[in-house]
Structure formats: structure tokens, C-alpha cells
Amino acid sequence: MTRPLPDTLAGWAEAPRVRALNDRAIAAGGRYVLCWLQQALRAVDNPVIDAAIRWGNALGLPVLVYHGIREDYPYASDRLHRFILTAGRDLAAGCRERGLACVHHVDREGRREKGLVHRLGNEAAAIVLEDQPTFVARWQAERVAARATVAVLAVNAACLVPPAVLGGDIRGRSGFLRRHEPERDRWRASEAEVPSVSPFAGPLPFAPDDLEAVDLDALLVGLSIDHGLAPSASFPGGRAAAEARLRRLVDEVLPAYAAVRSDATRPDGASGLSPYLHFGVIGPREVMAAVDAAKAGAKHKAKFADELLGWREWFHWQAHGLRAPERYDRVAGWARDTLADHAGDPRPDLETLNALVHGETRDESWNACQKQFVIDGWMHNNLRMYWAKRIIAMTPSPEAAWATACYLNDRLSLDGRDPSTYGNIAAMFGSGAPGRADVPIYGVVPTRGDGSTRKRDTGPAWLRAAAERPVPRLTVPATPPVDPYLTGEPGV
Ligand SMILES: Cc1cc2nc3c(=O)[nH]c(=O)nc-3n(C[C@H](O)[C@H](O)[C@H](O)COP(=O)(O)OP(=O)(O)OC[C@H]3O[C@@H](n4cnc5c(N)ncnc54)[C@H](O)[C@@H]3O)c2cc1C
Incomplete structure (x- = not known):
């Protein structure tokens, strides 16, 4: 069932990324638009945040960006938590630069916050969250939308081309490419929304964790997660690491990508961007802009685009159409x-x-x-x-x-x-x-x-x-x- 979007978002160039998850109304008296991020952990080029700003501006309300991390998601470990928390720290700094309030909660003994998204949602005029098709993000979003008393929208931030514009009933990757390739240019550029309301500074129903102030390693020690699996030295978290990977792609990897990509013995054969893409520290639009502007040959750029857009987005499209893509x-x-x-x-x-x-x-x-x-x-x-x-x-x-x-x-x-x-x-x-x-x-x-x-x-x-x-x-x-x-x- 397709539900109508609010006018301000229905008329937006990015509207095909957005879908309504429930039929509730905007709450009169709501103090902010809640922007709940689960995986798109970047402050720039983030359609979830842009949708929330656009809606907030229309309602005359600030946006409150929230990101939380629990101890009990499957496979929680020092490796995953450290990567996520570092991304969260940079998200907070990036939101501040954009004039947005961003708060975090790190779930742990003595700092439990049962049903925090619901409690934050109860104070909101509306909720904007991510349209992620796998793992806990999907059913958490569905659960919040079912219980929320306010309107909930889901926004796709993972793909260059929103899966919804491709329609259904695609048989095989060549059929997918026939629909996907002509759409790409239309989605290559976007304009960042600018908040017209001062950052939210009101009281909150919990005491947020200031990830920019805490020692993340010390924080990890006290958590009930898998401490045997250490953070990766090769793939540190955070925005600076993602940007360094992107520069390395442009300068060292792309010039020979088509020729050396399949050679596992070559340290410069592949971009190593997938961890940063998975956690949304960087998005495909930003990666493709760097690739388009690079000096590499056309066949290398085309090969990279085929991987990042032709394969990655094919699997995203598939997952959106499956009830349980993990089974x-x-x-x-x-x-x-x-x-x-x-x-x-x-x-x-x-x-x-x-x-x-x-x-x-x-x-x-x-x-x-x-x-x-x-x-x-x-x-x-x-x-x-x-x-x-x-x-x-x-x-x-x-x-x-x-x-x-x-x-x-x-x-x-x-x-x-x-x-x-x-x-x-x-x-x-x-x-x-x-x-x-x-x-x-x-x-x-x-x-x-x-x-x-x-x-x-x-x-x-x-x-x-x-x-x-x-x-x-x-x-x-x-x-x-x-x-x-x-x-x-x-x-x-
Ligand atoms: C059995 C198996 C399991 C895989 N599991 C994952 C996974 O858990 N997460 C994941 O992101 N990728 C997975 N891949 C796809 C691919 O192997 C990785 O995306 C890629 O190796 C990541 O390294 P890179 O960023 O250096 O890739 P690059 O060669 O630099 O490619 C650039 C980007 O294109 C995308 N890409 C490349 N190859 C594929 C592909 N086959 N399918 C989808 N997207 C692709 C990735 O986003 C990647 O970051 C899997 C592939 C196989 C065969």
C-alpha cells in the first residue's frame, strides 16, 4: 500500500526515497522532528537528515538527530561497536556544523533507557528514520512505526538510485541494469537542505552520551559485548578514515581498477570502502562524484560503477523485495x-x-x-x-x-x-x-x-x-x- 507523503516532501526532488510507514498525523505541539539514524551515520549527503530538515522547516520545528547503540544486537563486539561509535562521534560534530542537535545513547549497565526511541517519539511532531532492508534496522523501524502515535517516514540513504523508482518484477541483473543505468544521472546531484530553525536545545527524557568528550576505548571496556573481537587496525572507523579511503581510490586504485581488481595479492586492487558504505559513513553519491572527477581511464571508472551501482544496488533492490533477505x-x-x-x-x-x-x-x-x-x-x-x-x-x-x-x-x-x-x-x-x-x-x-x-x-x-x-x-x-x-x- 502506498501512503501519501506530506506536501513539503511530496514535492521534493528526493521524494522517491521516502515512504510513509504509518497513517498517523503530525502531532500538534510536538517539540521537534525526530531523525532516528541506525546505519546512515554521516552528517553530509544524508537524505534521511535532509528529509527531516525539510519537514522541520515546513513545520517551524527543529530537527533532533538521535543515534543509539545497544549491547544486545547480534554479534555486538569491540570491533563493531568501536566502528559505530567513531562514526557516531563524527556524526555529532558534522550535525553541529549543519546547525542540528544530535544526541547519542550508549546502552549499558547503569545507563539503561528502555523504549528510548518511543519516548523521544512521544515528544516529536513526526519521526523520520531509515529505510534499511536487512538485519535489525528493518524490523526495528517497522516496530517503531507500528507503535508510534505520530507520523513516521522511512528514507532510503544507502543507494544512489532509490530502489522504489525501479519498480518491481525485474528478472536478473541485466533486466535490473536496463532500468538502473538510465536513472543514474538524475540522482548524481542533490542540494543539502538548510535548517531555518535554531538547533533544538530543550530538555530531553534521558542524559545523552557525549561521544566527542568520552574516551571511546574506555567506554568499550565497560560494555557487555564480545571483547575477543578487536577493532580492525586496517579499517578504523570515522569520517576521516572514509575520506582517506576515497582519496586512495582516486589516486591509487582507480587508475588500474579493471585490470587488478580481481588480484587479491595486490594491496592497491580494491577500494576497501565497503565497511564505510555499510555504516553509511560515506554514501554512493559522494563516492561516484569523486570517481567521475578522477583522472582514471573510462574502462576503470565503468568497472567501478558496475560494482558500486550495478552489483551493490542490485542486491539492495532484491532485499527490499524480500520479506526476509537473510534466510x-x-x-x-x-x-x-x-x-x-x-x-x-x-x-x-x-x-x-x-x-x-x-x-x-x-x-x-x-x-x-x-x-x-x-x-x-x-x-x-x-x-x-x-x-x-x-x-x-x-x-x-x-x-x-x-x-x-x-x-x-x-x-x-x-x-x-x-x-x-x-x-x-x-x-x-x-x-x-x-x-x-x-x-x-x-x-x-x-x-x-x-x-x-x-x-x-x-x-x-x-x-x-x-x-x-x-x-x-x-x-x-x-x-x-x-x-x-x-x-x-x-x-x-
Ligand atoms: C560470498 C560473498 C560475500 C560478500 N559479503 C559482502 C558483505 O557482507 N558486505 C558487502 O558490502 N559486500 C559483500 N560482498 C561483495 C564484495 O565482495 C565486497 O563488497 C567487496 O569485496 C568490498 O571490498 P571493496 O570495498 O574493496 O570493493 P571494491 O572492489 O573497491 O568495490 C567498490 C564497491 O562496490 C561494491 N561491490 C563490489 N563488489 C560487489 C559485489 N559482489 N556485490 C555487491 N557490491 C559489491 C561494494 O560496495 C564495494 O565497496 C560479498 C561477496 C561475496 C562473493
């Missing part, structure tokens, strides 16, 4: 059938979850891949394909393989829990057409070897060194959790 039942029916037919096949490559988590299996190449996840919190694209395919043979059943791949990706990788996580894993479990050969365990799901790395001159030495990197000891459950994001119900 095994999204894998193509023919692939689930053939994997089920072979579920009883002998599995000589079975590994324990402990060996898988720590990258200590009998497969050196697989260990090299997995150690990037454990140590760096990121994995090279080419390695991810081999990594995911092999998990099917290393686990007791196709369902266990799916749960294991999602668990490793979501727990360890900074860019996990994303539409690209589940979309890509699903593609590795079988997408497009079945292969011709029917082989043990995989059936007609095409297999994949490690040749794209091992057959390079430096490949064997690189794989050996990568597989030998020492890893920290992590806690490991008896079995990987199945869809923990769909069964848990942390309050908001």
Missing part, C-alpha cells in the same frame, strides 16, 4: 533442490566450527581468506567467492552451510549484515542457470577453485603467508546461530 529460502529453488538431493553425500572436507572461525582448516587457501575476516574485518572480493563456495563442502548440510557463511560474515566482517552479504552468499549457493555437471555435494551448483589466486606467480607464497597469520582466540558456539536477526527482539 536460506531466498536461494534459487533449483539450487536448494540439487543441494538437498546431495545432502546425504559423504563430506570428507567437513571441518569444525572452531577451525572455520579461526581459519585453521585443512585448506590453506580457505584459511587465507578467513584470516582476512578474523584479523582485518574485511575480505577481498575474489577470495569471498572461493570462501563461500567451499563452506558448502565443509559443513554438514546446505542449511548449516548457509548459517555458517552468514555467521562468519556477519560476526567478523565490518561490512556484514548487509543486503550484499546475503545476496552474494545466495549467488554463491546458486543463481542464474544450473551448471552442466552433477557432482557430489554441490549437485548442479557450479563449484569454484582457488586458481584465480594460486595460479598467479606470487599466488602460492601469498596464500601461505596469509594463511599463517596468527589469529586471536575467539569464543565459538557449538553451532552457528540460525537467523538470529529474525528471532531476537531487543527493544528500541
Whole structure:
């Protein structure tokens, strides 16, 4: 059901990013427009914030930007919390520069704030939040919209082209590209909204955490989260780190991107932007503006655009159309059938979850891949394909393989829990057409070897060194959790 937008947003150039999540009215007497950010943790080029400012200006109300982080979301760890809190700290500074109040809450013992979003929403004229299709953000948004007594709008900030303008019923990536490519130019530029009301300075129903003033490492120590998984040294959080990655893309990566992107042994082959894109520290519009302005050759720019827009936004579009993009039942029916037919096949490559988590299996190449996840919190694209395919043979059943791949990706990788996580894993479990050969365990799901790395001159030495990197000891459950994001119900 499509609900009408308020006039001021219906007439906005960015209106296709916005949808109404409930039928409630704007609350007369509301003190602000609440802008609740879950994942789009940037103050600039952020359509969620822009929508809130535009609405606030029309109502003569300030915007209150709120971001909270709880201890009980699946896989909460020093790694994820540190990345998020650093982004939150920079979000606060950026909002201040834009003339907006931004408050944070870090949930912890002695500082619980039950139902804080609802309480903030009760004081608001209206709520603007993010339209995220996966992980906790989706059902938290739906829950808030169902309980709120005021109007709630959801805004897409993750994609250059809002998925809604592409319509439904797209079969395959080429069909997607036929609709997506002609739309791109229209969304490449946007104008930042300027608040016409002074920043909100009224009383709040809680004592916010000042992330710019606290020592984030000291704050982490007191939290009840996974302290075994350390922050990533290779991917520090924050806006400065995202901007440095973008400069590196333009200066070092892009000039040879099409040629070296698939070479995992090259440190300058890929942008390493995915963690920052996942947490919205930087958005695709800003990345594409830098790419368009770069001096690199056209084929390199086109290849990059195909990854960032043609693949990433394809998986976002898919996730928006699925009720549960994280579930095994999204894998193509023919692939689930053939994997089920072979579920009883002998599995000589079975590994324990402990060996898988720590990258200590009998497969050196697989260990090299997995150690990037454990140590760096990121994995090279080419390695991810081999990594995911092999998990099917290393686990007791196709369902266990799916749960294991999602668990490793979501727990360890900074860019996990994303539409690209589940979309890509699903593609590795079988997408497009079945292969011709029917082989043990995989059936007609095409297999994949490690040749794209091992057959390079430096490949064997690189794989050996990568597989030998020492890893920290992590806690490991008896079995990987199945869809923990769909069964848990942390309050908001
Ligand atoms: C099994 C498997 C699991 C994956 N899990 C994730 C995940 O959890 N999160 C995630 O963001 N990506 C995931 N990917 C996609 C891709 O591997 C990563 O986005 C990419 O490796 C990130 O590194 P980069 O930023 O250096 O990429 P670059 O090569 O620099 O590409 C630029 C950007 O394009 C996008 N992109 C590139 N390749 C893909 C792709 N195959 N699908 C979608 N977007 C892409 C990413 O946003 C990336 O940051 C997965 C791929 C596979 C095969």
C-alpha cells in the first residue's frame, strides 16, 4: 500500500526515497522532528537528515538527530561497536556544523533507557528514520512505526538510485541494469537542505552520551559485548578514515581498477570502502562524484560503477523485495533442490566450527581468506567467492552451510549484515542457470577453485603467508546461530 507523503516532501526532488510507514498525523505541539539514524551515520549527503530538515522547516520545528547503540544486537563486539561509535562521534560534530542537535545513547549497565526511541517519539511532531532492508534496522523501524502515535517516514540513504523508482518484477541483473543505468544521472546531484530553525536545545527524557568528550576505548571496556573481537587496525572507523579511503581510490586504485581488481595479492586492487558504505559513513553519491572527477581511464571508472551501482544496488533492490533477505529460502529453488538431493553425500572436507572461525582448516587457501575476516574485518572480493563456495563442502548440510557463511560474515566482517552479504552468499549457493555437471555435494551448483589466486606467480607464497597469520582466540558456539536477526527482539 502506498501512503501519501506530506506536501513539503511530496514535492521534493528526493521524494522517491521516502515512504510513509504509518497513517498517523503530525502531532500538534510536538517539540521537534525526530531523525532516528541506525546505519546512515554521516552528517553530509544524508537524505534521511535532509528529509527531516525539510519537514522541520515546513513545520517551524527543529530537527533532533538521535543515534543509539545497544549491547544486545547480534554479534555486538569491540570491533563493531568501536566502528559505530567513531562514526557516531563524527556524526555529532558534522550535525553541529549543519546547525542540528544530535544526541547519542550508549546502552549499558547503569545507563539503561528502555523504549528510548518511543519516548523521544512521544515528544516529536513526526519521526523520520531509515529505510534499511536487512538485519535489525528493518524490523526495528517497522516496530517503531507500528507503535508510534505520530507520523513516521522511512528514507532510503544507502543507494544512489532509490530502489522504489525501479519498480518491481525485474528478472536478473541485466533486466535490473536496463532500468538502473538510465536513472543514474538524475540522482548524481542533490542540494543539502538548510535548517531555518535554531538547533533544538530543550530538555530531553534521558542524559545523552557525549561521544566527542568520552574516551571511546574506555567506554568499550565497560560494555557487555564480545571483547575477543578487536577493532580492525586496517579499517578504523570515522569520517576521516572514509575520506582517506576515497582519496586512495582516486589516486591509487582507480587508475588500474579493471585490470587488478580481481588480484587479491595486490594491496592497491580494491577500494576497501565497503565497511564505510555499510555504516553509511560515506554514501554512493559522494563516492561516484569523486570517481567521475578522477583522472582514471573510462574502462576503470565503468568497472567501478558496475560494482558500486550495478552489483551493490542490485542486491539492495532484491532485499527490499524480500520479506526476509537473510534466510536460506531466498536461494534459487533449483539450487536448494540439487543441494538437498546431495545432502546425504559423504563430506570428507567437513571441518569444525572452531577451525572455520579461526581459519585453521585443512585448506590453506580457505584459511587465507578467513584470516582476512578474523584479523582485518574485511575480505577481498575474489577470495569471498572461493570462501563461500567451499563452506558448502565443509559443513554438514546446505542449511548449516548457509548459517555458517552468514555467521562468519556477519560476526567478523565490518561490512556484514548487509543486503550484499546475503545476496552474494545466495549467488554463491546458486543463481542464474544450473551448471552442466552433477557432482557430489554441490549437485548442479557450479563449484569454484582457488586458481584465480594460486595460479598467479606470487599466488602460492601469498596464500601461505596469509594463511599463517596468527589469529586471536575467539569464543565459538557449538553451532552457528540460525537467523538470529529474525528471532531476537531487543527493544528500541
Ligand atoms: C560470498 C560473498 C560475500 C560478500 N559479503 C559482502 C558483505 O557482507 N558486505 C558487502 O558490502 N559486500 C559483500 N560482498 C561483495 C564484495 O565482495 C565486497 O563488497 C567487496 O569485496 C568490498 O571490498 P571493496 O570495498 O574493496 O570493493 P571494491 O572492489 O573497491 O568495490 C567498490 C564497491 O562496490 C561494491 N561491490 C563490489 N563488489 C560487489 C559485489 N559482489 N556485490 C555487491 N557490491 C559489491 C561494494 O560496495 C564495494 O565497496 C560479498 C561477496 C561475496 C562473493
